[in-house]
Amino acid sequence: MIRVFVLYDQEPDQLAQRETPEATIRHGRIPGSPQGEPEYRYYFEYEFADRDAWKRSQQGLMAAGEDAQTLGIGFKVFFAEVG
Structure with missing residues (x-):
């Protein structure tokens, strides 16, 4: 299993709705x-x-x-192989 995860410096006001075939998508606020x-x-x-x-x-x-990149906030992308 491969996971691509993105950590944002701030909570975005909105996220684009892009089709990403074959992906299960999860997202949410980091409370602490x-x-x-x-x-x-x-x-x-x-x-x-x-x-x-x-x-x-x-x-x-x-x-x-x-x-x-158009959101105007910082982010980092990581790849993980989970298994």
Whole structure:
């Protein structure tokens, strides 16, 4: 399983609704951390069954990344192989 997750510095006012084939999408506000105030305020995740599904969805992910850049807030993208 592959997860692509995005951590936003602030909670976005809105998120673009992009089609990302073969992805299960989860997102939500980050309410805190063990140290108190969280470094990031919003979490967005795409989950793919395997590397092939992830590769087939690259076009949709790239378009979503372009949308994220227009939000005007900082973010970081990570990839994780979970299994």
